[in-house]
Amino acid sequence: MGGNRKPLNISKNGGLTTHTKRYLPLTHQLCEQAAIAAFEDKWFRKNYLADAQKYGGVAYGRLKAETAKNEMHAKLEAVHGIALEMEQRVLDLMDGTADDLDLDPVHTFYRIDGISMKTRELSDCCPMHQCFGHLAVLALQPLLRAKLLPYQFASIPEKGQVALKRQVERWLRRKSLGVRYGLKMDVKSAYQNTSHAVVMGILEHEIPHAAWLLAVVRSLLAMAPHGGLLIGGYLEAWLFNLVASYLMRQLLSYAKARRGASLPLVQRCCSYMDDLGLFGRRWADMQSAARKITKWAKDVLGLTIKPKWMRVDFLTVEEERAKRHLKGAAKxxxxxxxxxxxxxxxxxxxxRGIFKRIRRQSLRAADDLRKTGRIPLYRSYRLISYNGYFAGTKTNGAAAELDQRHLFKAAKWAVGAAARLREVKAG
Structure with a gap:
C-alpha cells in the first residue's frame, strides 16, 4: 500500500469472504447494455455522434429522422458496432496485444461550488471511456449488491438526498433507538485520496478470478491525471461507495462490554458521498468510535478524516414543541x-445556504414575471430543481411568502413551451 499503511485485512475487519459468483462474465449483450446506458440522453452531442458514426456506421441524418419517429433501428445498429469494438479492446488488453483500452485522455476542469465556494476539479471523459465505466459497473453489480449497506446514499439509484432525509427522520423519531446525539464527520479530499492500490486490493480479494474485469478497472483508474478517483466518473462513484462500505462496517463493529453484554458505541450511521453521520445515546461512546475510525481509516484505507466534527445535541419531542410559540432565533x-x-x-x-439561493432566485423570478410576464428559461430550470426541497420540510410559511407554487407553475410552463418549440423546429 505504500508508506506505513497497514495491509488491508478485509476478512478480519468486516467478516468478508471471497465469492466467485460476484461478477458477470464478458459478453456481447453486457457490452450492448453498457453502451445503451452510456449513450442515454447523449446521442446528439458531437463526440457521441462521432463515435456512433465511426463504430456503428450510423449517419446523423438517419439517427435524427428515426428519433423523430421514436424508432430505434439506427441506435441499435450503433450500439452493436460499439459493443463489438469494446469486446475487441478488452480481448486485446487481456492477451497483451494492447497496454490499455486506447481511450482519449481525461479532460479536467475546475468549478466553484455555489454553496461551499470550494474549487473542485471535475472530469470530462470521452464516450468510449463512459462505455467502459458502465461495463465495469454492470459486471460489478453482484458484488456491489452484496457489499453496499442500506444506509449509504449518493450515486446509488433511489438513494439520494430525500432518501437520506427520510432515514434520519425515522432514526430520530424512533423511541426504541434512544438517539440523543449526532456527529458528522468529513473525509478530506475523499476521491483524490482514495488510492488505486486500496481499490484494487479490495477487488482482487473479492473477485480474484475476474481477470477481464480487474484489467478493465485497472486501466480506467490509470486514466486519472493526478491519481485517486475522478470526480464525475461513473465507475469511480461506485468504487468510492464500495470503499466507504468497509469504513462503515468497521465503525458499526465497535462495541464495549458491560455486565457480560456487548453494547455498540454507535446506534446508527450513514454516509453521503464523503460525509459520515453517526447517531448514538452517549456522547463519550460516540467520541471513542470517532477516534477509532479516524485512526483505522488512516492506517488501512489511507483516508484522512478531518479533526473538526459537528456535534448535535437533539432536544426531546416535548422540548421542541415547547419552542413552537417563540419567535425568531429563539424558536x-x-x-x-x-x-x-x-x-x-x-x-x-x-x-441555510441552499435556502438563500432559493430565495434569491424566487425574488428575481417574481420580478421577471411582473415586468415581462414570463420567467426566463435558465431561471425556470433552477426553480424547478429547487422545488423538491419544499416537499417534506417545514417551509409552508416561506413558500407562501415567496409565492413558490405560483412561480413553480410559471417555470413549468416556460420549460414546456421551450420543449414544444424545439419539437416544432425539429419537425
Missing part, C-alpha cells in the same frame, strides 16, 4: 445538517 432547535437538509427531532428544514 430554532438543534438539527443535523447533511445532504442539503437540517433534520430535527420533530421536523426538517432546508440548509
Amino acid at each position: 430554532g432547535c438543534p438539527g443535523f445538517d447533511m445532504a442539503g437538509y437540517r433534520m430535527h427531532r420533530t421536523y426538517t428544514t432546508i440548509r
Whole structure:
C-alpha cells in the first residue's frame, strides 16, 4: 500500500469472504447494455455522434429522422458496432496485444461550488471511456449488491438526498433507538485520496478470478491525471461507495462490554458521498468510535478524516414543541445538517445556504414575471430543481411568502413551451 499503511485485512475487519459468483462474465449483450446506458440522453452531442458514426456506421441524418419517429433501428445498429469494438479492446488488453483500452485522455476542469465556494476539479471523459465505466459497473453489480449497506446514499439509484432525509427522520423519531446525539464527520479530499492500490486490493480479494474485469478497472483508474478517483466518473462513484462500505462496517463493529453484554458505541450511521453521520445515546461512546475510525481509516484505507466534527445535541419531542410559540432565533432547535437538509427531532428544514439561493432566485423570478410576464428559461430550470426541497420540510410559511407554487407553475410552463418549440423546429 505504500508508506506505513497497514495491509488491508478485509476478512478480519468486516467478516468478508471471497465469492466467485460476484461478477458477470464478458459478453456481447453486457457490452450492448453498457453502451445503451452510456449513450442515454447523449446521442446528439458531437463526440457521441462521432463515435456512433465511426463504430456503428450510423449517419446523423438517419439517427435524427428515426428519433423523430421514436424508432430505434439506427441506435441499435450503433450500439452493436460499439459493443463489438469494446469486446475487441478488452480481448486485446487481456492477451497483451494492447497496454490499455486506447481511450482519449481525461479532460479536467475546475468549478466553484455555489454553496461551499470550494474549487473542485471535475472530469470530462470521452464516450468510449463512459462505455467502459458502465461495463465495469454492470459486471460489478453482484458484488456491489452484496457489499453496499442500506444506509449509504449518493450515486446509488433511489438513494439520494430525500432518501437520506427520510432515514434520519425515522432514526430520530424512533423511541426504541434512544438517539440523543449526532456527529458528522468529513473525509478530506475523499476521491483524490482514495488510492488505486486500496481499490484494487479490495477487488482482487473479492473477485480474484475476474481477470477481464480487474484489467478493465485497472486501466480506467490509470486514466486519472493526478491519481485517486475522478470526480464525475461513473465507475469511480461506485468504487468510492464500495470503499466507504468497509469504513462503515468497521465503525458499526465497535462495541464495549458491560455486565457480560456487548453494547455498540454507535446506534446508527450513514454516509453521503464523503460525509459520515453517526447517531448514538452517549456522547463519550460516540467520541471513542470517532477516534477509532479516524485512526483505522488512516492506517488501512489511507483516508484522512478531518479533526473538526459537528456535534448535535437533539432536544426531546416535548422540548421542541415547547419552542413552537417563540419567535425568531429563539424558536430554532438543534438539527443535523447533511445532504442539503437540517433534520430535527420533530421536523426538517432546508440548509441555510441552499435556502438563500432559493430565495434569491424566487425574488428575481417574481420580478421577471411582473415586468415581462414570463420567467426566463435558465431561471425556470433552477426553480424547478429547487422545488423538491419544499416537499417534506417545514417551509409552508416561506413558500407562501415567496409565492413558490405560483412561480413553480410559471417555470413549468416556460420549460414546456421551450420543449414544444424545439419539437416544432425539429419537425
